[in-house]
Amino acid sequence: MIAYIAPENIDDRVLKRAAQLLSEGGLIALPTDTSWVITCALSSKQGIKKLRRLSGERDERHFTLLCNSISQIVDYCSMNNSQFRLIKKLTPGPYVFILKALLGTEKALDIRRKEVGVRIPAHPVSDKVIQELGEPLYSITAKRSMKSSTEEEFWTNSADQAQESETAALPPIPEEELFEGGWELEDIPGLDLILDTGEELPRLYSTVLDFTSGDVVLLRPGAGSWPM
DSSP states (O other), rough: OOOEOOSSSOOOOHHHHHHHHHHHOOEEEESSSSOOOOEEEOHHHHHHHHHHHHHHOOGGGGEEESSSSSSHHTTTTTTTHHHHHHHHHSSSSSSEEEEEEHHHHHHHHTOSSEEEEOOOOOOOHHHHHHHHSSSSSSEEEEOOOGSSSSSSHHHHGGGGSSSSOOOOOOOOGGGSSSOSSGGGGTTTTTEEEEEOOOOOOOOOOOEEETTTTSEEEEEESSSSOOOO
């Protein structure tokens, strides 16, 4: 389940395998510039369903659309000129931007909110996987609590049973919940592939900035500095 890779020179066969798994509804773990994430293809309803079931989260702000360029973000979200300039300044990097989702994005993700979090990580692995797949990845931070679920629970539990958060802010993820090495993710049920560069990642979480009210609102402090 683990594929060991050189991040700057990933074997084409590994990339094609990853893209095929994602297209078929699979879940893949990737390193980022903060912590590990578990991803599925944006266009895969099966993959999105499996990702939500694994996470147990109902609040869509816990999920992030991973893109590899600002032009790709524009395909799925709306932003004004000042937002564009700020995002350009902060990317790639450890920031999630909450933006208004375009109608097609709402339908693809079947989201309850009209907003979606987007991110461009400063890490080559997600960039190359997105390029090979030809579309963004839907993702959530990998957490140790996911390992406590059995394979049976993974296939039967529904994320709809979770309660949606009513609070404006997002609480930080406890450091002990995050992973360092890719091998630590092997026991997560439903995971099809781990792309492991052999590096130990910092147990950090991204800074979440909400752009939907006109002003920039800090929802969660993290690895990215704010205010600048």
